[in-house]
Amino acid sequence: MNAQFVANYDESQVAEFDLPDPLTTFSNKHILTSTSWNELRRPELINFFESQVFGKVPGTLDAIAFEVEEESNSALGGLAKRRQVKVTITKNSRSLSFLILLYLPIKIGRAPLFLGYNFHGNHTVINDPDIIISKAWSLNNESIGITNHILTEESRGLRSSRWAITKMIEAGYGLATIYYGEIDPDKNDLTDGLHSLFYKEGQIRPAKDEWGSIGAWAWALSRAMDYVENDMEVDKTRVIVFGHSRLGKAALWAGAMDERFAGVISNDSGCGGAALSKRKFGETVAQINENFPYWFSANYKKYNNAEEKLPADQHELLALIAPRPLYVASAQEDEWADPKGEFLSAHYATPVYSLFGEAGISSNEMPGVNSPIQNTVAYHIRTGKHDVTEYDWEQYIKWATEQFD
Template sequence: MLLAQPEANYDETKIPKFSVPDPLTSFSGLTITDSLQWEEKRKLEIFQFFEKQIYGKVPALLDEYSFKVIEQDNNALGGKAQRKQIAVGLKKNGRTLNFNILLYLPNGHENAPVFLGYNFHGNHTVTNDPNVIITEAWNANSTDLKISNNKATEASRGVRANRWPIDKMLDKGYGLATVYYGEIDPDKNDFSDGLHSLFYDEEQTKPKTNEWGSIAAWAFGLSRAMDYLDNDTNISNVIVFGHSRLGKAALWAGATDPRFTGVISNNSGCGGAALSKRKFGETIGRINNSFPHWFSESFKKYSNREETLPVDQHQLLTLIAPRPLYVASAIEDEWADPKGEFLSAQHASKVYELYGKKGISLTDVHEVDRPIQQTLAYHMRSGKHDVTDYDWDQYITWAETFSR
């Protein structure tokens, strides 16, 4: 049932009074004082809450999965890169789902670090490379991106290359792995045609109340891509990246899979890096109304009732500690609440400090185009909801401090 939503609030003076749950105080009131206590007493209970009440549990293990390199060119992009296209097969209950990884690795660099991220409309949209396979999966229509009849065609090749500065990554010695998220689970309120359906019991048509929504399914897909990347001897480590809804998925993937060396959240907003209790911009009620398939069904009880949540999104960020984490916002992206993302990073930093890692100090302020590059990093750039060269310049500079 869709609930009537109040007008979105963009006025700081109208934010309700709220307290930020202390990540270092357990649900039973125990004070956490060191990283060992955190690991043994606190981290698991936070993780289990997010898993059961927000993103939803993965219901079972796969029966099997497979990888096959279906195309390779060691002299791609004018000789700059090795290109691989890898078909991944997932099997459960006699049902199969397939998706493709597009992988570029820089020539002349052994054991390169790699950025792994989902794209919104197909691997062929991130580059003008004519050899990249066009996705056959359901695709959201977009006049601007030349996608109609829910099908990608040659007309949409390279239409999102502006968000993926592949040459810059390669020149700096980084690789890129990307997957079209719609091949994992089409982004529509229909649980019949994606990853979820592999796991259904007979006559089941949607996940159970505390089982995974689409964000958790997309996070699961990132981990299955990692299964391949983790065994490619030309790759040293993998940093998972996501923008907007896919930033939410990247954060949950980082929280659920410790193999990711670092995590980048770009404008992930509500249900991602932004504090929910501020009720600024997009709220839990609005996101559950607009995208009822993204989260677990159990999350809907917090729609328009953020004050009843015993956690907030800064505690999602703490689940990634002590691994490097970058949270990024844009000053004009009020829907995603840039200040709420900054505050979330600040409040998560006390867990990083348990490990002797630096984060965002409570005395820091979110200045536009002034990155704070610590183990837990943050920037708020000029402009709108997007991924820009400025963002990637910061991510690459930051990654160079830990990924070599």
């Protein structure tokens, strides 16, 4: 970490910068229709973010398999069905497995679904004794009883405040969640997770233009979608990918790359997620690459302290989700994630949504705190800190219902 770094939290100190136009190609061709967006502009932006930011996936799987490990038709006091599904992916005679925890409402018909990662194990999202505890490495978190990088019974249900599961079920939505550490442990070692399946002999790190951890987490969300779209109790046309913080970055990239996701929710995703990099407000590209050198492709480091050289910014990542619904959310006390930069990204992605006749964020003036704008592109900033709250989920559920019902 650079000990000399002092984050800018003063809006008056944000230097003027040139923001790339999402509707102008790198060769200065103006995009006037949704067709030309899809044929010309979208592919070159995908290529930029893939090769320079998140990194390319170096190949395709040899096999994927699904196995139901546990299920119940009377979970949550009879309110929901629970299913725990092991996904095993194989490449180069090596394999990795992760567990999807699903809760689905008990009703006739297929349920829409929120799909996203959790930070400390499936067993933390609700106090349900039947949820299997992962054996994967974990970041320590003494506040919920995680020490020695081991997940234990002590932390069961202690992150339930971040998952309004009962509200989802009562509104007719299901939840699918995965412990992200089963995909790639969140540490600077790219030999102990998903990446190692794709390595050539003797390789210990991805090539400069290949995926870091965020790219791996995003890619595995699509493998979860491979299962979900074949689950007869899930409406595969209404699966919304969700993520908070670093996992919000992964959700945005997954949603940009995989158009099977019907919508995307970014909760406090900040630098490298929804926030405009060129503002250099709060966390910067150099800081995120120095503190987490394994999250992005090695190529992304060329923009350390050089955001002005970025030919694309994060509003164009958001625009890659068009015309599908997108929700960007911020927290008032989370200045590190640059709430205004997150809001402006949604605003500046709006012209692309307009090409498709979809409503976005027309004004560049931020809404008041706890005053959501809920169009196809939605935004809110709520009171409080960097977190996921019941208030956030109330807005997401309301918005999803308006967008998809």
